[in-house]
Amino acid sequence: MKKGSASLVMMLILVFVLSACSSGGSNSAEGGKGEKVKLTFSVWGDVNSGADEVKLAEEFNAAHPDIEVKFEPIPSEGYGTKLTTSLAAGQAPDVFLVGEGDYYKYVDKGVIEPLDDYLSKDTSFNLDIFQKDLIENMKIEGKQYYLPKDFNPLALWYNKRMFDEAGIPYPTDEWTWDDMIATAQKLTKKDGNKYTQFGFNAGKWEYPIYTYLWDYGTDIANEDGTAAEGYMNSEKTIAAMDKYVSWSQGDSRVSPTPLDSETLGGDSSMFMTDKLAMMITGRWIKGDLDKSDVQYGSALIPQNTDGTRSSIIASAGWAINAAGKNKEAAYELVKWLSGTDAQKLRSANGKVLPATVKELDEVKAKEVADKPVIEMMDYAKKPVTMRSTNGPVFVEEFTKALEKVLLGKQDVKGALDEAAKNVDSKIK
Amino acid sequence: MRNSKSERAGYWFILPWLVGLLLFTIGPMLFSLLLAFSKWDIITGVQSIEWVGLDNFKTMFHDELFYQSLKVTFIFALVSVPLYQVASLLIALLLNMRNKGMKFFRLIYFMPSIIPAVAASMMWIMIFNPEYGILNRALALFGVQGPAWLQDPSYALGALIVMGLWGVGNTIIIYLSGLQGVPEELYEAANLDGAGPFQRFFNITLPMISPTVFFNVIMGIIGGFQYFTQAFVMTNGGPLNSTLFYNLYLYNKAFTDFEMGYASALSWVLFIIILAFTLLVIRSSSMWVYYQGDNEKD
Numbered sequence: 001m002k003k004g005s006a007s008l009v010m011m012l013i014l015v016f017v018l019s020a021c022s023s024g025g026s027n028s029a030e031g032g033k034g035e036k037v038k039l040t041f042s043v044w045g046d047v048n049s050g051a052d053e054v055k056l057a058e059e060f061n062a063a064h065p066d067i068e069v070k071f072e073p074i075p076s077e078g079y080g081t082k083l084t085t086s087l088a089a090g091q092a093p094d095v096f097l098v099g100e101g102d103y104y105k106y107v108d109k110g111v112i113e114p115l116d117d118y119l120s121k122d123t124s125f126n127l128d129i130f131q132k133d134l135i136e137n138m139k140i141e142g143k144q145y146y147l148p149k150d151f152n153p154l155a156l157w158y159n160k161r162m163f164d165e166a167g168i169p170y171p172t173d174e175w176t177w178d179d180m181i182a183t184a185q186k187l188t189k190k191d192g193n194k195y196t197q198f199g200f201n202a203g204k205w206e207y208p209i210y211t212y213l214w215d216y217g218t219d220i221a222n223e224d225g226t227a228a229e230g231y232m233n234s235e236k237t238i239a240a241m242d243k244y245v246s247w248s249q250g251d252s253r254v255s256p257t258p259l260d261s262e263t264l265g266g267d268s269s270m271f272m273t274d275k276l277a278m279m280i281t282g283r284w285i286k287g288d289l290d291k292s293d294v295q296y297g298s299a300l301i302p303q304n305t306d307g308t309r310s311s312i313i314a315s316a317g318w319a320i321n322a323a324g325k326n327k328e329a330a331y332e333l334v335k336w337l338s339g340t341d342a343q344k345l346r347s348a349n350g351k352v353l354p355a356t357v358k359e360l361d362e363v364k365a366k367e368v369a370d371k372p373v374i375e376m377m378d379y380a381k382k383p384v385t386m387r388s389t390n391g392p393v394f395v396e397e398f399t400k401a402l403e404k405v406l407l408g409k410q411d412v413k414g415a416l417d418e419a420a421k422n423v424d425s426k427i428k
Numbered sequence: 429m430r431n432s433k434s435e436r437a438g439y440w441f442i443l444p445w446l447v448g449l450l451l452f453t454i455g456p457m458l459f460s461l462l463l464a465f466s467k468w469d470i471i472t473g474v475q476s477i478e479w480v481g482l483d484n485f486k487t488m489f490h491d492e493l494f495y496q497s498l499k500v501t502f503i504f505a506l507v508s509v510p511l512y513q514v515a516s517l518l519i520a521l522l523l524n525m526r527n528k529g530m531k532f533f534r535l536i537y538f539m540p541s542i543i544p545a546v547a548a549s550m551m552w553i554m555i556f557n558p559e560y561g562i563l564n565r566a567l568a569l570f571g572v573q574g575p576a577w578l579q580d581p582s583y584a585l586g587a588l589i590v591m592g593l594w595g596v597g598n599t600i601i602i603y604l605s606g607l608q609g610v611p612e613e614l615y616e617a618a619n620l621d622g623a624g625p626f627q628r629f630f631n632i633t634l635p636m637i638s639p640t641v642f643f644n645v646i647m648g649i650i651g652g653f654q655y656f657t658q659a660f661v662m663t664n665g666g667p668l669n670s671t672l673f674y675n676l677y678l679y680n681k682a683f684t685d686f687e688m689g690y691a692s693a694l695s696w697v698l699f700i701i702i703l704a705f706t707l708l709v710i711r712s713s714s715m716w717v718y719y720q721g722d723n724e725k726d
Binding site for chain 1: 473474666686
């Protein structure tokens with residue numbers, strides 16, 4: 001490891017060059033009679049979570065005698081790097097999964113095949129089966145680039161045991177942010193001058209912050225992500241952020257400082273060990289929560305006093321590699337992986353929510369725990385990363401500013417003014 | 429001429445290594461040199477490489493993070509190289525004594541070096557935990573409230589430097605072998621002349637192992653400037669870029685921001701920096717490195 005990344009960079013570059021040279025000769029297998037079209041597809045995550053995909057691949061192969069599909073999962077940790085490098089080398093899978101934060105980025109690079117032509121030719125498949133908001137999210141500049149695998153709206157998750165112990169009623173649909181913070185105050189406890197538990201986590205993760213800013217009628221960027229000045233540092237944003245960070249600052253804080261949460265083992269493990277009473281996060285957390293013995297419930301993210309409420313739908317979409325050799329077959333695969341049967345299979349034991357309307361309605365009818373989570377979908381808005389290719393610049397500068405504020409190095413206004421200036425000079 | 433046949437055989441023997449060198453070192457280096465003058469986002473493949481001349485290097489002049497990463501890396505190298513060398517030499521001197529159970533201590537000191545860097549980093553994250561980490565607990569015994577080592581921008585770099593001390597086993601081993609190569613009769617002669625331990629160390633030991641010092645210093649400089657893994661795992665450059673090492677910044681540019689051209693330019697600048705420092709040490713070596721065989725020529 002000592003040699004570090006300089007040599008890593010060089011190695012990788014060479015791999016690209018070599019593979020770029022060799023890829024010309026390997027596609028001669030096509031066209032021969034009886035020769036199967038070969039496809040690969042990838043998702044992130046450990047092998048276990050891919051069990052459904054393995055099954056789907058087997059079923060697909062059985063149903064399509066002329067196509068042979070192979071499932072190649074990639075560990076979550078290196079997914080982005082692996083995908084990028086394999087795209088560069090022309091060795092990327094024919095179909096792969098992209099997270100909502102990267103939808104724009106890959107399309108911008110021109111590596112994702114738009115699906116509109118395939119969809120318009122295909123009379124047997126209709127996008128109406130999917131949740132409308134979800135499909136909208138997967139559309140960029142009017143074109144459909146992704147089809148849904150699954151989705152996770154942000155919601156408020158609360159620790160029942162901590163509420164019960166304090167004798168406080170669970171969060172309600174009418175809660176405003178102020179109500180939530182007042183409750184969080186009651187659920188924050190100290191032993192001497194050491195905090196033993198916190199009511200809420202207002203960390204530096206931007207998703208919950210967006211929902212709060214939207215409720216205040218502001219955002220860190222303009223609609224198309226081309227300006228930060230007057231948005232990231234608008235009066236409204238500064239006022240809202242002043243309040244938001246105050247929750248995790250000073251002696252009357254209700255939320256852990258970065259240091260607190262480091263000390264107490266991180267937000268989700270604090271939640272699982274009854275040291276954090278409420279958090280706003282995506283439904284993916286459920287998998288971990290169910291493995292622990294925490295008793296939890298979900299609720300709507302609080303609203304503003306005027307009734308504005310916001311959420312974000314985190315989702316994963318299937319994409320066709322624009323440089324793939326068998327895009328027609330790849331389209332069949334994407335359809336298979338996102339279609340009704342696949343949605344049914346994945347949501348069978350409540351692991352994920354189905355992306356299709358009919359199946360989701362069925363879940364809604366019988367699921368109690370997931371009801372607020374599903375309802376949060378109706379309040380979903382798009383964060384800047386899903387509106388513009390400049391998104392990552394906004395997030396980077398905003399997070400940096402927030403970090404400075406949370407470490408007490410700068411005040412909110414100063415940090416956000418500086419961040420807005422940096423963003424605008426970078427995206428010009 | 430008379431050796432031509434065996435010479436040719438020799439080349440055959442080194443061929444596998446030579447091919448490897450050309451393909452996996454020289455080739456990529458040349459390619460990255462080309463990239464240093466280009467713009468490339470990796471994703472779209474080699475056809476999208478675009479020649480931009482000196483733009484990447486011009487960008488560096490205005491790049492705040494480039495200067496920050498240089499600063500972090502220079503501080504680290506300037507502190508860690510002397511610190512690690514002195515520490516490992518001192519430990520090697522101790523381990524060179526002829527005591528019972530010395531093999532056990534040698535084992536103990538070398539052991540950290542065989543632990544993978546990532547695993548060691550994970551362990552140190554726990555050691556540095558502000559509340560429950562053993563470091564701060566130990567400090568608490570003396571009534572000292574330890575800082576938040578990795579979360580406080582004024583301590584994080586220092587914490588990584590301290591942590592590095594734990595992994596100097598390799599350097600110790602090299603010093604140890606150097607020390608064992610010092611002829612015993614020199615010490616005997618010095619003892620007869622009434623030299624004390626300090627005189628023996630500075631007049632015999634140090635000159636005799638100066639080639640080892642030379643080697644270790646060069647390796648230390650190269651390693652110091654290329655520091656990456658621990659920062660990547662433990663702090664990822666934070667808090668507030670206080671541990672943004674040069675290599676980490678380079679990596680982020682290449683694989684997070686997909687600016688492979690700029691990253692290549694950065695890697696060449698690093699190469700030149702390391703080369704300059706290494707040459708400096710090599711040039712100065714004639715003044716302080718003593719080779720036993722040399723005095724016959726003088």
